[in-house]
Amino acid sequence: MRREGSAFQGVGAVFVKELSDNISSVRMLMLELLIVLTAMAALYEAITALRQNTAEDPFLLLRLFTVSQAPLPSFVAILGFLIPLMAIGLGFDLINSEHNRRTLSRILAQPIYRDALLLGKYLAGLATITISLTALWLLVIGLGLIFLGVPPGGEEIARSLAFLVIAVFYAGVWLSLAMLLSIVFRSPATAALVALGIWLFLTVLWPMLAPAIAQAIVPPDPRFAALGLDTPGTAIWTQLLQRFSPNDLFGEAMLAVLSPTTRTLGPVFLDQIRGAVMGAPLPFGQSVMIAWPQTVGLIACTIVLFVAGYVLFQRQEVRA
């Protein structure tokens, strides 16, 4: 039997309230400061590097995102590391704080479904991150204009917009995860710690563990090692395993979109790139094609985690 009325009734009210809470919160201010300051440092380094070496690069603006100057990683790498922190910071107490403040039963006694509360909160979190990332994106383009003095071309804008969209989905994965944990754990501190644990595991430990596991599955062949090459089987397994981490998916998608010369993300045989003009940029559409599987992976991960949280929340008891 269908339930009466719309599941979306009240989403707007929840969204507006949560968005204004998010934006005016001290927590958000701190996260934004952290991200903006780190990103600015990375950008500054990138700009200095680019100004010393203004070779003929048709995609100067995109270089701002990807150039890394020791000791700082590139702007994109920093975002890949910090976006999860921001999403976790916004999401780890979405639901359990309502429980703990004892507001949940009062709000759910209003004529709305639980869907509206969950969706409104999630969308508000995502909107907050989108606003921050868009501001950051505009900042990069603005600084690029001021310090490099090169107006961005249409394709550069398109590629950097693709970066923005993929980054939002990447944030969506972590926001879904944080929200799921906020439903599972009644204590916000536990939810935050578990979320941060998963984040550290996937960003720091997993890239080290994946090759080790791959070598256990396919031991390196000494004949390849003698030639100074990776064993193909091991390399393929390593990449496969690494792709379980959203960070890796984000990194690969960024590589394809922001470095137009990227032709492939995995190991290839020489005969597969016969006839390719090495170093020549791909058209935008082709780059998006390369990044597409990774993007779909991120979107799918977001949806799966959100649905898991949704199902749990629908079945959860309201009373504290």
Place this chain on the structure above:
Amino acid sequence: MSELQHTSAATRRDAVIAARDLTKRYGRTSVVDAINFDIAKGEVFGLLGPNGAGKTTTILMLLGLTEISAGRVSVLGFDPARQPLQVKRRVGYLPDAVGFYDHLTAVENLAYAAKLMGLGVAERSRRIAAALTRVRLLDVADKRVATFSRGMRQRLGLAEIIVKRAEIAILDEPTSGLDPQATIEFLDLIRELKAEGVTVLLSSHMLDQVQRVCDRVALFRAGKISIMGSVAELSVKVLGAGFVVEVEADGAGIARRLAAIPGVGNVETLAEDRFRMTADRDVRADAARAVVAANGALRRLSVDEPSLEAIYAHYFQATPPGGVRDAA
């Protein structure tokens, strides 16, 4: 038993809440076990019982906030499990230890709830101002709720129900943790709601307060309604009599004459000149006549209204959990 059925048959006609064999199970334990009750329009109905007896679970089932394991319930003619929005549009709920968003002001908290109710901007501000006036929170309307006392929060919760213009107000432990002054104020507000024709369902373990406002009560025990009715009815059922009259008078044969009054159950002689009688009605006038007729000197005549506390204590002490079903 027959009286119980009689009461529910009389109210079924205009019942706004009707529960039939309402059951909630967690795993294999029944938290609420096949309860039946009707609540008439405009009455104040009290759910009484120790903590964990199933009162809050019953309330959550009425609101569609928790699933019903078995049985049926109808709230204003709607099924809360299937038409929760219709029910929640018409029923106001004040949860046990209600919470608000501490960083928002009283008005902002109410405005959020009112938005969820689907009220327009103008209507919202009009109703909120009116509701805050009624619960006497208008002067702190723009203060953050973080600074509010427990009593103020409870009143703010009631304001939310007033903003909703609810036909039924469900109040879960509304006065627990309030100081006596705040309790009295809150009970007055409940009476005001009743005067407006709002049906009130309240749960509590504070018996004397329930007695002061409730028309009828249901005693919960281990997930079952063990006994239900007005306080006077309950006292007849549990204590065997509704009224306890104490007489202090001198004179010969007064005890005998008092016992002869129709409706008097028994007469206890407390002292030479003090008698306590239990009766099923207020027999003070007859007692006075009896004393005067015996040429006695009447010094004091007092009536103890049946106290819910006495009923409750007597009932739960007298009846072990196994025997509850029979008693009901």
